[in-house]
Amino acid sequence: MKIIKFLVILILLVSCSEREKHPYTFYYWKTKLSLDNEEKKALDKTTVPILYTRFFDINKVNGRFQPLAVITKDESFETDKQIVPTVFITNQTFVNISGEEIHFLAESIHHLIDKKSKEYKLKTNHEIQIDCDWTAGTRDDYFAFLKELHKISGKDIDCTLRLHQVKDKAIMGIPPVKKVFLMCYSTSSPLETSDKNSILDVNILKSYLSKLEDYPIKEIEVALPIYSWGIVTNHLGRHKLINALSQNDLKNPNFKKISDHEIEIQKDGFYFGNYLNKGFTIKVEKITNDQLRDVIAFLDKKIPLFNIVYYQLDTKFVVNQNFKLMSKFQSDF
Template identity: 75%
Template sequence: MKIVKLLFILILFASCSSKENHPYTFYYWKTHLKLDQEEKKVLDQASVPYLYTRFFDIDKTGGKFLPVGTITKDNSFKTDKQIVPTVFITNQSMFCISAEEIRFLAKSIHELVQKKAKEYHLKINNEIQIDCDWTAGTRDDYFKFLKELKKISGKEITCTLRLHQVKDKNQTGIPPVEKVYLMCYSTSSPLENSNKNSILDVTTLKSYLSKLEDYPIKKIEVALPIYSWGIVTNHLEKHKLINALSKKDLENSGFKKISDHEVEIIKDGFYFGSFLSKGFRIKVEEISNEQLKDVIHFLEKKIPHFNIIYYQLDSKFVSNRNF
C-alpha cells in the first residue's frame, strides 16, 4: 500500500512539474540580410528549421502598389534554416481594391518573392506569410487576396493575427488560411502617454485573448517579443522612438534617473544618434524572461501545442536570453 501511495505521489509530482517544450525560431526583419557570429550561433541552436524573413513591404501610393524596403543580402547571411518569405502589407492598400487589382497584387508579390529568392540563392520553403493589420472595413478584400495568392503561387499561405482580431473576430472575420501566427506584442501605442509597457502589457494581452480557445483556426503559432526601444518625450510631450535601447544605455552622466526605466536629460548633446535637449525624458521599454514565461503559461491553457517565433533575431536582443 505504501509503495502504491509513493508511486502516486511521484506521478503527481512529475505531472505538476513537467514543462512543455515549445520549439522555437525567429523573425528576421532587417532590409539588409546579414548575420553576425552571435546571431548565427543563436539561430543554429533554434529547434524549428525555419527563419521567418521579411522580403519587402507593400504600400499603395497614388493609386499604385509599390514594394518598399526590398531586401538586399550580405555574404555573411548563411544558414541551414529554410527561409519563410514574409511580406508586410499596409491596411490602406486593401481599401477600395478591385478584383483586377487583387489579381495584380497577388501575382506581383509571388513574382517578387521568387525573384529575390533566386537572386540571393535563398532556400525557401512552401509557405508565404502575409502580415497585415486588416480591419472590419478591409477584411473581405484582404481575404480574397489571400485566396488569390494561394491560387497563383501554389504555396501554403499563412497570415499574422493581432490581438484585436481575436477579440473582435465577429467584426474582423476569420482569414481563409489553415495556420495563423498570433502576435503577442504591440498591446498599445508607444506614442501615447501611458504607464503601461506598450510592447507587452501582460494584463492587456490576457484580456484580449480571454476567449482564444474559441478561435475557429486551431493551428496557431505564437510570436513573442524580445525587442526593446526608448521613448523620447520632449517639452511639448511629443514622442519619438529610438530602437534597441536598454536599461544599460541609461547609465550616462548626462542623464538623471527618474525611475528604474526612465531618465531626464540634464545636458544637451547627441545621444543614440539624435540631438536631445536638456529636460527631455527617455523611457526604456523591454521585455523580461518572466513576462514571456507568464504569457507562455497563459497560452498553454488556451491552445494546444504551439511553436514560438521570437521577434526579432538581432544580437542586441538575443543576448542574455534563455530560449
Template identity: 75%
Template sequence: MRYIRPFLFLILLSFISCGKKDNHLYTFYYWKTKLALDKTEKDALQKASDPVLYTRFFDVDKVDGKFQPVGVITKDKSFETDKQIAPTVFITNRTFLYIKKDDIPFLAEKVHQLIQKKTDEYHLKTNNEIQIDCDWTAGTRDDYFTFLKELKKISGKEITCTLRLHQVKDKAQTGIPPVAKVFLMCYSTSSPLENSDKNSILDVNILKSYLSKLEEYPIKKIEVALPIYSWGIVTNHLGKHRLINALSQKDLDNLNFRKISENEIEIQKDGFYFGNFLNKGFKIKIEEISDQQLQDVIHFLDKKIPQYNIIYYQLDSKFVSNQNFNLN
C-alpha cells in the same frame, strides 16, 4: 493480482505523459532590409530548434493609388544559414482600402513574382510557405481574404498570415482569414506614443483580456510570436513622443542623465545621444521585456492552445545576446 500491477503502472505512466507539456520549438523573425548575420546572430539561429527562419522580403504599400514594393531586401555574403527561409511580406491595411476587384489577382501575382525574383537572385533555400503580415480591419477583410486565396492559387504554396490581438477579440467583425495556420502576435499591446505607465510592447494583463476566449478561435493551428526587442520613448518639452530603437536600461547609465525611476531618465545637458540630438529636459523611458513576462504569456497560452511553436521578434544581436530561450 500479477496482471493488475502492470495495468496500474501503464495508467500512471499515461497520466504522467499526458500531463507533461512538450517543449516549444522556437525560431525567429528576421526583419532587416539587408540580409546579413553577425556571429551572435548566427549562434542564436544555430541553436534555434525550429528549422525555419521567417524572413521579411519586402513591404507593400499604396502610393498615389498605385501598389509599391518598399524596402526590398538585399543580401550580404554573411547571410548563411541551414534554416529554411519562409518569405514574409508586410502589406499595409490601406493597400486594401477601396481596392478594385480586378486589382486583387494583379497584386497577388506581383507579390509572388517579386518573392520568386529575390529567391532566385540570392539563391535562398525557401520552404513551401509564404507568410503575409497585415493589420486588416472590418472594412478591408473581404478583399484581404480574397487576396490570400488568390496568392495561394497563383503560388501553389501554403499561405499563412499573422493574427493581431484585436483580430482575436473582435473576430465577429474582422473575420477569420482563409488559411490553415496563423501566427498570433503577442506584442504591441498599446501605442508607445500615448501617455501611459504601461509597457506598450507587452502588458500581460492587456494580452490576457484580449485572448480570454482564444480557445474558441476557429483556426486551430496557431503559432505564437513573442517580443524580445526594446526601445526608448523620448518625450520632449511639449509632451510629444518619438522612438529610439534597441535601447535598454543599461543605456541609461550616463553622467548627463538624472534617474527618475529604474527605467526612466531626464537629460541634464544638450547633446547627441544614441545618434540623436536631444535637449536638456527631454525624458527617455525604456521599454523592454523580461523573462518573467514571457514566461507568464507562455503559461497562459499553454492553457489555451494545445501545441504551438514560438517565433521571437526579432533576430538581432542587440536582442539575442543575453536572452534565455528555454522558457517553456
C-alpha cells in the same frame, strides 16, 4: 521481466521530460540580411528548422503599390534553416482596391519574392507569410488577396493575427488560411501617455485572448517579443519612438537617471541618431522572462500545442537569453 518493464518506462519518462513542449525559432526583420556570430549561435540552437524572414513591405502611395525596404544580402547570411518569406502590407493598401488590383498585387508580390529568393540563393520552403493589421472595412478585400496569392504562387499562405482580431472575430472575420501567427505584443501604443508597458501588458493580453480556445483556426503559432525600445518625450508631452534601445544605452554622462528605466537629458545633442534637447526624457521598455513565462503558461491552457517565434533575431536581444528554458522543456505526461 518486471525490471525490464521498469527500465523501459523510466527511459520513456526521461525522454518525454526532455521533450521541448514549444519548439522555437525567430523572425528576422532587418533590411540587410547578415548574421554576426551571436546571431548565428542563437539561430543554430533553435528547434524549428525555419527562419521567418521579412523580404519587403508594401504600401499604396498616390494610388500605386510600392515595395519598400526590399532586402539586400551579404556573405555572412548563411544558414541551414528554411526561409519563409514574410511580407508586411499596410492596411491602407486594401482601401478601395479593385479586383484587378488584387490580382496585380498578388502577382507582383509572388514575382518579387521569387526574384529575391533566386538572386540570393535562399532556401525557401512551401510557405509565404503575410503580415497586415486588417480592419473590418478591408477584411473582404484582404481575404480575397490571400486566396489570390495562394492561387498564383501555389504556396501555403499563412498570416499574422493581432489580439483585437481574436477578440472581435465576428467583426474582423476569419482569414482564409490554415495557420495563423498570434502576435503577443504591441498591446498599446508607445506614442500615448501611459504607465503600462506598450510592448506587452500581460493583463491586457489575457483580456483580449480570454476566448482564444474558440477561435475557428486551430493551427496557431505564437509570436513573442524579446525586443526593447525607447520612448522620447519632449517638453509638450509628445512622444517619439527609438527602436532597439536598451537600459545600457542610457548610461551617458549627459543623462540624469530618473528611475530604473528612465532618464532626463541634461545637454542638447545628437543621441541615437536623433537631435534631442535638454529636458527631454527617455523611457526604455523591455520584456522580462517572467512576463514571457506568464504568457506561455496562459496560452498553454488555451492552445496547448504551439511553436514560438521570437521577435526578433538580433544580437542586442538574444545575448544571454535561455530560449530553451523559456519554451519550457517539461514532461508531456
